[in-house]
Amino acid sequence: MKIASLGIILGMLVLCALFAGCTTSSTPAQAPVTAVATAVPSAPAATLQPVATIALPISTPAAVATTSTPAPVYTASEGNVVAYTAASLKGVSSKLASDFEAMYPGHHVVFNLDGTQALKTQVQNGAYADVFISASNAYTTELTKGGYFVEGTVKPLTSNYVIVILPANNPANIQSLADLAKPGVKIAMEDKTVPAGTATIEALANLAKSTYNPAWNTSVFKNVVTYETSEPGVATKISLGEVDAGFVYESTYTAAPKGTYTAITIPKKDNYLQIYTIGILKGSTNKGAAADFENFMLSSVGQKDLRDYGFRAISTT
Amino acid sequence: MLTLIGAAVLIASVTLYLALPVAALFVRITPDLFFSTLADPEVASALWLSLFTSTVSLAVVILVGTPFAYVHCRNAYPGKVIVDTLIDLPLVLPPAVAGVALLVLWGRAGILGRYFNILGVSIAFTTLAVIMAQIFVASPFYLRQAKSLFEQLDPSYEQAALTLGASPLRTFALVTLPLTAGGLVSGAVMTFGRALGEFGATIMFAGNLPGVTQTMPLAVYVGMEGNLSVGLTISILLVLISFAIMIAVRLLAQREVPRA
Amino acid sequence: MLDVGIKKQLRDFTLDIAFQVKPGKILVIMGANGSGKSTTLSSIAGLLRPDSGYVRLGKEVLFDSATGMNLPPEDRQTGYVFQNSAVFPHLTAWENIAFGLRARHETRDLIESRVATLLEKMDIRNLSEVKARGLSGGQKQRVALARAIAVQPKILMLDEPFTALDADSIRAVRELTRAVVTEMQIPCILVTHRVGDILEIGDKSCVLSCGKKEWEGHPRDMPEHFPVCQCP
Helix, strand or coil: CHHHHHHHHHHHHHHHHHHHHHHHCCCCCCCCCECCCCCCCCCCCCCCCCECCCCCCCCCCCCCCCCCCCCCCCCCCCCEEEEEEEHHHHHHHHHHHHHHHHHCCCCEEEEEEECHHHHHHHHHCCCCCCEEEECCHHHHHHHHHCCCECCCCCEEEEEECEEEEEECCCCCCCCCHHHHHCCCCCEEEECCCCHHHHHHHHHHHHHHHHCCCHHHHHHHHHCEEEEECCHHHHHHHHHCCCCCEEEEEHHHHHHCCCCCEEEEECCCCCCCCEEEEEEEECCCCCHHHHHHHHHHHHCHHHHHHHHHCCCECCCCC | CHHHHHHHHHHHHHHHHHHHHHHHHHHHCCHHHHHHHHCCHHHHHHHHHHHHHHHHHHHHHHHHHHHHHHHHHHCCCCCHHHHHHHHHHHHHCCHHHHHHHHHHHHCCCCCCHHHHHHCCCCCCCCHHHHHHHHHHHHHHHHHHHHHHHHHHECHHHHHHHHHCCCCHHHHHHHHHHHHHHHHHHHHHHHHHHHHHCCCHHHHHHCCCCCCCCCCHHHHHHHHHHHCHHHHHHHHHHHHHHHHHHHHHHHHHCCCCCCEC | CEEEEEEEECCCCEEEEEEEECCCCEEEEEECCCCCHHHHHHHHHCCCCCCEEEEEECCEEEEECCCCEECCHHHCCEEEECCCCCCCCCCEHHHHHHHHHHHCCCCHHHHHHHHHHHHHHCCCHHHCCCEHHHCCHHHHHHHHHHHHHHCCCCEEEEECCCCCCCHHHHHHHHHHHHHHHHHHCCCEEEEECCHHHHHHHCCEEEEEECCEEEEEECHHHCCCCCCCCCCC
């Protein structure tokens, strides 16, 4: 008797799990139910259509707030935002989280920080997120084409250049970009699937064309000892002193305490400007809070946070 | 009748939970794509590197671990309990933590590694680092098995050999080893499997460089983010190898150790 | 002559025993389970180290706590037949018997002739190619005895050799033991809990109880009952 009931319960649990998996992760085919009337204040920055969440558990529609001095109207029930975010925002993420909560009391953001390529794969395989911050135009385009974003919500967020960092004591005595090709130098780079990796490859190609020669490019790649799977991974290897040089984003260098790294800049004309985008995912069941978060990120507060941590505003190049 | 249904549901649900994800791998890729991806140099180099490093790691674990386990079992020495616990440590330590620890110790800025660096010897980011990481995480599988076998073996066999005039070394080689071989091999096979699947410590300590440190698990991880067919192909390879390992263990573990 | 006097602290009591065995004679040690019989044998073989005392064979000192002398078991040339025979399961009967001879690097001819002789004597010639794990208890014991005497030991010790043996095997083991001991003129100790064995084979017998020698003498003089010390 006991075995039978246990077996039945377990069987039902398994069936429930299977069904749950089927419904929630399905691609965004439901039409978003448009709102009940709420105030839609216009603002110089992008406005968002008020989007109510799909019927089931949440009943009240979310309100929208924008502008640099917002007056949010919100509902307490849907406060959490899951933000899939490019790893290079790791350093600034806690500041963003606290400023977001200050601007929208009752709202919380949870960052899932990883290489954009990893996050993209997860979303494509059904992972749940409200907001997606991508470090790569190519991946943003891929997700847009796949219909993952809510129309009109994909905006440029910020930008970043590539820079070379060395351990503070510069063990290999690298004085210029030319020295990166010296035999025996150990370099860490991101894997080509990581946005920072693609940016680095392009920047190096540009440098080879304009200043150095293809042989220099080949030698630099010969010196690579590891292709990391995220941008902070390279920074870690540098701070541990395990490699002589690494390619990271400028923001990583700027935001680090003085004296952590030595840096060598790559000239703007050869550099690759990485454009970050932010967008709301169709699969979000929390679109109101997601919109609030996107507004915050694009607001002067969010943008200032990013600049403080070394990111560049979008307008400048 | 109800008991029967309940039991069937129980067995079916557990089996499906384990089997379906594995089956899904095979369904997601076509045989054509699988075989053509096998020819990809990235796949080939990851396969070769994995097999090579895992074999070397296993060899080291067996050659050093067997006499270690034997001496450890047959003698009481101060600190034996601590050593016993340390042997199990890599089993509970998260692999990434193991990787960080190895890096902090053996990296060129590391506590010991800096001296090797002065001598011009690089440890981190080399194939050697891959092997060291594998040995660290996989050795408990063999050591625990060897310890258990030696402890269970009826001591009168070794005692008889000694009284007949065989030296302790001869006794170990001609009596102890043959009688524990079956179990030792199954421990070795599990160790090989663990070494083959090692990821966290490898990527932290050895890095990710195709042909040098990019083992199959690393290639799966990177592949799944960029080149799906590479990721799936290597995953399937690993599943096939794992099945072979499991079958080998089942066949070998059937031989019982002569108990006390 | 085997001269033994040892003390060893065991879990529940102290083993404190002394005796002598003349060459060519068999001492039967009797006692309840756990009374220290096997410990005594192991100490003589060198597998255990007594806390204090001595083990001497003629002029040769195998163990002496006063001088710190403790010869390792592989150098003592003691023949030891274990309670569970301890024949190597993965080797054939032939290989088992040859084991000690091979360990001493004897010549091939000598090994072959001696093993053949012993197989004949123990009446197990037809089993020589059989792996020991496939033998019956009696057959294993015969192999164990042949194995022990193949190396011509200076002492022969048997620990409960007759338990679970069929009558034929008992007779074979007993007769061969007696023959070997007389022929090689070596001291022999046989441990048993069966009274009948004492009368059949012993030249001298003693009774162990909780590590102490309760009685020693000629088998036929053995009293009917002994105060049994309840070893916990």
